[in-house]
Amino acid sequence: xxxxxxxxxxxxxxxxxxxxxxxxxxxxxxxxxxxxxxxxxxxxxxxxxxxxxxxxxxxxxxxxxxxxxxxxxxxxxxxxxxxxxxxxxxxxxxxxxxxxxxxxxxxxxxxxxxxxxxxxxxxxxxxxxxxxxxxxxxxxxxxxxxxxxxxxxxxxxxxxxxxxxxxxxxxxxxxxxxxxxxxxxxxxxxxxxxxx
Amino acid sequence: xxxxxxxxxxxxxxxxxxxxxxxxxxxxxxxxxxxxxxxxxxxxxxxxxxxxxxxxxxxxxxxxxxxxxxxxxxxxxxxxxxxxxxxxxxxxxxxxxxxxxxxxxxxxxxxxxxxxxxxxxxxxxxxxxxxxxxxxxxxxxxxxxxxxxxxxxxxxxxxxxxxxxxxxxxxxxxxxxxxxxxxxxxxxxxxxxxxxxxxxxxxxxxxxxxxxxxxxxxxxxxxxxxxxxxxxxxxxxxxxxxxxxxxxxxxxxxxxxxxxxxxxxxxxxxxxxxxxxxxxxxxxxxxxxxxxxxxxxxxxxxxxxxxxxxxxxxxxxxxxxxxxxxxxxxxxxxxxxxxxxxxxxxxxxxxxxxxxxxxxxxxxxxxxxxxxxxxxxxxxxxxxxxxxxxxxxxxxxxxxxxxxxxxxxxxxxxxxxxxxxxxxxxxxxxxxxxxxxxxxxxxxxxxxxxxxxxxxxxxxxxxxxxxx
Numbered sequence: 001x002x003x004x005x006x007x008x009x010x011x012x013x014x015x016x017x018x019x020x021x022x023x024x025x026x027x028x029x030x031x032x033x034x035x036x037x038x039x040x041x042x043x044x045x046x047x048x049x050x051x052x053x054x055x056x057x058x059x060x061x062x063x064x065x066x067x068x069x070x071x072x073x074x075x076x077x078x079x080x081x082x083x084x085x086x087x088x089x090x091x092x093x094x095x096x097x098x099x100x101x102x103x104x105x106x107x108x109x110x111x112x113x114x115x116x117x118x119x120x121x122x123x124x125x126x127x128x129x130x131x132x133x134x135x136x137x138x139x140x141x142x143x144x145x146x147x148x149x150x151x152x153x154x155x156x157x158x159x160x161x162x163x164x165x166x167x168x169x170x171x172x173x174x175x176x177x178x179x180x181x182x183x184x185x186x187x188x189x190x191x192x193x194x195x196x
Numbered sequence: 197x198x199x200x201x202x203x204x205x206x207x208x209x210x211x212x213x214x215x216x217x218x219x220x221x222x223x224x225x226x227x228x229x230x231x232x233x234x235x236x237x238x239x240x241x242x243x244x245x246x247x248x249x250x251x252x253x254x255x256x257x258x259x260x261x262x263x264x265x266x267x268x269x270x271x272x273x274x275x276x277x278x279x280x281x282x283x284x285x286x287x288x289x290x291x292x293x294x295x296x297x298x299x300x301x302x303x304x305x306x307x308x309x310x311x312x313x314x315x316x317x318x319x320x321x322x323x324x325x326x327x328x329x330x331x332x333x334x335x336x337x338x339x340x341x342x343x344x345x346x347x348x349x350x351x352x353x354x355x356x357x358x359x360x361x362x363x364x365x366x367x368x369x370x371x372x373x374x375x376x377x378x379x380x381x382x383x384x385x386x387x388x389x390x391x392x393x394x395x396x397x398x399x400x401x402x403x404x405x406x407x408x409x410x411x412x413x414x415x416x417x418x419x420x421x422x423x424x425x426x427x428x429x430x431x432x433x434x435x436x437x438x439x440x441x442x443x444x445x446x447x448x449x450x451x452x453x454x455x456x457x458x459x460x461x462x463x464x465x466x467x468x469x470x471x472x473x474x475x476x477x478x479x480x481x482x483x484x485x486x487x488x489x490x491x492x493x494x495x496x497x498x499x500x501x502x503x504x505x506x507x508x509x510x511x512x513x514x515x516x517x518x519x520x521x522x523x524x525x526x527x528x529x530x531x532x533x534x535x536x537x538x539x540x541x542x543x544x545x546x547x548x549x550x551x552x553x554x555x556x557x558x559x560x561x562x563x564x565x566x567x568x569x570x571x572x573x574x575x576x577x578x579x580x581x582x583x584x585x586x587x588x589x590x591x592x593x594x595x596x597x598x599x600x601x602x603x604x605x606x607x608x609x610x611x612x613x614x615x616x617x618x619x620x621x622x623x624x625x626x627x628x629x630x631x632x633x634x635x636x637x638x639x640x641x642x643x644x645x646x647x648x649x650x651x652x653x654x655x656x657x658x659x660x661x662x663x664x
Contacts, residue, residue: 013207017510017513018510018513018514018517019510019511019514020390020391020489020490020514022490022626022628024607024626024628024629024630024631025628025629028634029607029608029609029631030608030609032232032260032261032609033232033261033273033275033278033279033609034235034274035235035239035278035279036235036239037234037236037239038237047629047630047634047635052616052634052635074512075510076391076510077390077391077394077424079438080390080391080424081326081421081626081628082325082326082342082607082626083233083324083325083326083340083342084232084233085236085324085342085343085344086343088342103391103394104394104549105391105394105424106360106394106395106424106426107326107339107340107341107342107421107426110341110342110357111344112245112341114342114344114345115344125276128509128510131510145538165217165218165219165358166216166217166218167215167216167217167218167219167356168218170217177344178344178345178348178355178356179244179344179347179348179352181215181356182221182348182351182352182354182356183246183351183365185212185213185221185351186352188212188213188221188511189212189221189223189352189353189354192212192223193223193250193256193353193382196223196225196337
């Protein structure tokens, strides 16, 4: 369904310097019981964010008021494991529009692009630079520019370009989704399916 | 003619159109759905005012959050009940075949698809579940998708997908005693890491793979996602055809002969080029177990947990965080560690062959007192066979608790949870933090190792228990 489109995003960012953040951590299975796509942000990183009694864990970054923003910068291999799109719904619902990592899991990346959360892959060195800077200076902003495919650390002007195919680039800027595209080629699909 | 891989052949035959500088419009032959990742897709179809394009290409079963006791009664948990009821309503409304709770064909979606012969070579198969890669064992392109893509398949029978790079993993040679296909795949993942195949679709080959049964091949392909692969597949052969012959949904008569003739063409050309190749020798592989919080953190069971030597930065921090969660120290041995639970089941190892191997092993023995042992068949059919073959009796005498089919403690969406801080040795596929319940500590292993651990009450080498 339609999502908030964006072309250029400038925001402070939240650092999560952990590798192999799997989708069970992003949203544990026991919170997948809804039949509608609402309220998943409340349980984003549930077991890292709250103890068993439901009290916020002070050492987790989302409970630290110093850090906030629409961009999450994480360690390597973000979004591995389960295909649950609920993980992206939870990130989106919480307020993130972009996740930055040096390496993303495939299904997670596809799910992000379908929901309108931009996955930005940067070099390991630049990921470390971003993590160090935003950790030390929570007011530091990052700018993600889709048309020029560039991510910039605004305080120093350092930047890197990132990959996104033209089709998805267009979609995410206009808030289109794949179903709109597929429904428009219904006849071609029917002709193809006739042989199957 | 250009030499192509098995993956190319199936993929290219299903591309409706390639979007310039974009993904392929990819046609899906068979779509499996379950109660957890489908409701929002149906809701969105309704919002768009469109229906299901080809209901006969979708098959449904509730598996992820169903209880594994009292399946003939109303589901107690309100939210779980609502999801299952929503699946029933959606299937009835759009005319989708449903193998409901309690019916003869109910079970884990990746167990019933092959068991009924719905899964066949050359097909493209998707499901809103990452372990859809299981079906690749039949020489099909099968992979997990998100709910937006479930909606695409329901609405158009296609998804937008970029073709993955190609990897081949060859395992030649003969594996030693006590080494199962679960050990082969845990070994491969430990070698190439939990992200080692991200961006790739894997073909498994070599004599050690070819000699595996279909059940064992499914275990291998099932865990492809645990090294990040989009999916994994094995070229179909006589073992595949023999398994499918006579299955309820498999072609019959002339259609069967025609299908087999086509299936025999489904193999990688001799000189086809892969983007990446790995070769392993089965003789190097020993019974495996995981000690950390991703499936790449595996060692041979007689080995020691790696030290932090050579690690730095977030790599080291993440490693120590993982060991702290597990309550283990770098460098220590894993043998002899106390265990509280064993779990036999899941789409990885919940098939009849798995239950047979556990039953054969524990026959005449009793589980250790400190162990709670759950055995959850992958389907009603598996459950029925286990009863008929007398396996249930053997397992119950050994102190195992047999439950009804479902995903169960693999992801602990239902009540089958390992308590916080407790250790479970599981035949399932993921050892992530909290995967089997908040705070649960999971170690992944083969059904054989799990059987040995159940008897010994601690981590042990199944080969030694064999000898005793």
